[in-house]
Amino acid sequence: MIQYPAHAAGAGNAVEHHRRHHVNLPKMETDTNPNPNQTGCCNPVKKPGPVSLDHVLLALRETKEERDVRIRSLFSFFDAANLGYLDYAQIEAGLSGLQIPAEYKYAKDLLKVCDANRDGRVDYQEFRRYMDDKEMELYRIFQAIDVEHNGCILPEELWDALVKDGIYFNF
Numbered sequence: 001m002i003q004y005p006a007h008a009a010g011a012g013n014a015v016e017h018h019r020r021h022h023v024n025l026p027k028m029e030t031d032t033n034p035n036p037n038q039t040g041c042c043n044p045v046k047k048p049g050p051v052s053l054d055h056v057l058l059a060l061r062e063t064k065e066e067r068d069v070r071i072r073s074l075f076s077f078f079d080a081a082n083l084g085y086l087d088y089a090q091i092e093a094g095l096s097g098l099q100i101p102a103e104y105k106y107a108k109d110l111l112k113v114c115d116a117n118r119d120g121r122v123d124y125q126e127f128r129r130y131m132d133d134k135e136m137e138l139y140r141i142f143q144a145i146d147v148e149h150n151g152c153i154l155p156e157e158l159w160d161a162l163v164k165d166g167i168y169f170n171f
Contacts, residue, residue, distance in 0.1 A: 051143070056135045059142070059151070075127050085121040087111070 057067060078086050078094035086094075091107040114122040114130045122130075145153050145161040162169075 051136055051140055053132060053136065056139050059139060071128060071131050072124075074131075075124055078127075085123045086114075086127065087121050091122075 053067075057064060060067070062070070075086070076082075077097070078090050080090065080093065083090075088107055088111055091110055095104075095107060111120075111122060114126050116126050116129065142153065143149070145157050147157050147160070148154065
């Protein structure tokens with residue numbers, strides 16, 4: 001089980017929900033690779049400077065055009081009525097379509113965060129800015145956990161990051 005202290009900080013309501021509950025973890029397979037640093041799964045990003053979308057593209061092994069298509073497709077998935085914007089009902093329906101459990105559906109929170117001009121709708125540019133910010137935030141989190149900066153999060157790195165954040169395991 002994972003145990004979270006009451007003071008643990010979270011990145012959002014879904015994370016906070018998880019932190020208030022114990023989670024049973026499946027048994028993990030033992031890695032038979034004698035050198036975990038050479039798993040072949042790593043994609044180290046060797047781009048210096050502050051984090052940018054270029055870092056995200058390199059990490060995802062995606063071109064700018066492929067990313068544009070992916071984000072446009074996701075927006076279109078939520079905008080099933082092809083209105084050119086997302087409202088609460090569309091976001092709620094989209095989250096259901098993604099089979100996200102009801103307790104993690106934060107359509108109101110998502111609308112509030114994305115709707116920069118506060119008109120009750122999320123247009124494509126607002127959605128795009130949100131996606132840019134979230135992907136860079138996730139990249140920064142990944143980099144903070146990947147202390148060896150080899151493009152992979154090793155089990156030891158994940159363990160250390162969770163313990164540092166006050167998350168403890170009982171097996």
